[in-house]
Amino acid sequence: xxxxxxxxxxxxxxxxxxxxxxxxxxxxxxxxxxxxxxxxxxxxxxxxxxxxxxxxxxxxxxxxxxxxxxxxxxxxxxxxxxxxxxxxxxxxxxxxxxxxxxxxxxxxxxxxxxxxxxxxxxxxxxxxxxxxxxxx
Amino acid sequence: xxxxxxxxxxxxxxxxxxxxxxxxxxxxxxxxxxxxxxxxxxxxxxxxxxxxxxxxxxxxxxxxxxxxxxxxxxxxxxxxxxxxxxxxxxxxxxxxxxxxxxxxxxx
Numbered sequence: 001x002x003x004x005x006x007x008x009x010x011x012x013x014x015x016x017x018x019x020x021x022x023x024x025x026x027x028x029x030x031x032x033x034x035x036x037x038x039x040x041x042x043x044x045x046x047x048x049x050x051x052x053x054x055x056x057x058x059x060x061x062x063x064x065x066x067x068x069x070x071x072x073x074x075x076x077x078x079x080x081x082x083x084x085x086x087x088x089x090x091x092x093x094x095x096x097x098x099x100x101x102x103x104x105x106x107x108x109x110x111x112x113x114x115x116x117x118x119x120x121x122x123x124x125x126x127x128x129x130x131x132x133x134x135x136x
Numbered sequence: 137x138x139x140x141x142x143x144x145x146x147x148x149x150x151x152x153x154x155x156x157x158x159x160x161x162x163x164x165x166x167x168x169x170x171x172x173x174x175x176x177x178x179x180x181x182x183x184x185x186x187x188x189x190x191x192x193x194x195x196x197x198x199x200x201x202x203x204x205x206x207x208x209x210x211x212x213x214x215x216x217x218x219x220x221x222x223x224x225x226x227x228x229x230x231x232x233x234x235x236x237x238x239x240x241x242x243x
Binding site: 003004006008010011012016017020026029030031082098100102 | 222225226229230232233235236237238239240242
């Protein structure tokens with residue numbers, strides 16, 4: 001399925017960025033209020049202001065914690081369950097490289113993933129084609 | 137969430153490799169009759185018709201009758217939703233990380 005994949009660079013150390021990604025109080029400053037703990041299997045909630053389309057609640061469960069390099073959790077909201085993975089590395093430039101991935105959307109999408117493996121066309125190619133079609 | 141159902145239909149529609157292949161064939165040819173589409177698969181006309189019906193429900197395929205023939209065309213517009221939805225998440229996280237950078241006094 002179409003995944004979200006993003007890359008960021010920080011001048012802060014890997015440890016500092018890790019803390020910002022895993023400390024509940026710090027997370028509240030850049031995402032939303034939460035009860036996040038970086039422990040595998042722990043469930044958590046992020047709460048945003050609800051609006052008429054969305055209750056403002058994200059439910060998640062911690063999947064992977066490899067301090068200070070890999071953090072992965074589920075991110076379930078508005079009927080979509082996705083997996084978020086943050087990867088941190090110190091680059092040769094001395095910067096902290098933060099990679100973000102969000103994958104796997106909803107039950108249909110999980111089905112898609114299985115389907116893709118056996119499909120003649122990879123999703124990537126399909127996505128490229130869709131882009132052409134959409135932008136045509 | 138009135139749009140939600142429509143959106144889901146689009147996802148369901150493209151979740152199947154046969155239906156993705158049908159979209160490819162239609163994207164390449166512009167328009168094809170059912171028998172030509174069926175010829176591309178190891179399944180019968182009825183099965184292909186069912187897949188086409190799902191694509192039609194999602195608004196990804198349009199149909200016109202030419203004499204006794206039913207011809208299918210692709211309509212890519214609903215696919216925009218998939219793209220928009222991914223963009224929504226992209227923008228959300230780009231925005232959040234820029235707040236994170238502010239917090240770390242990097243901006």
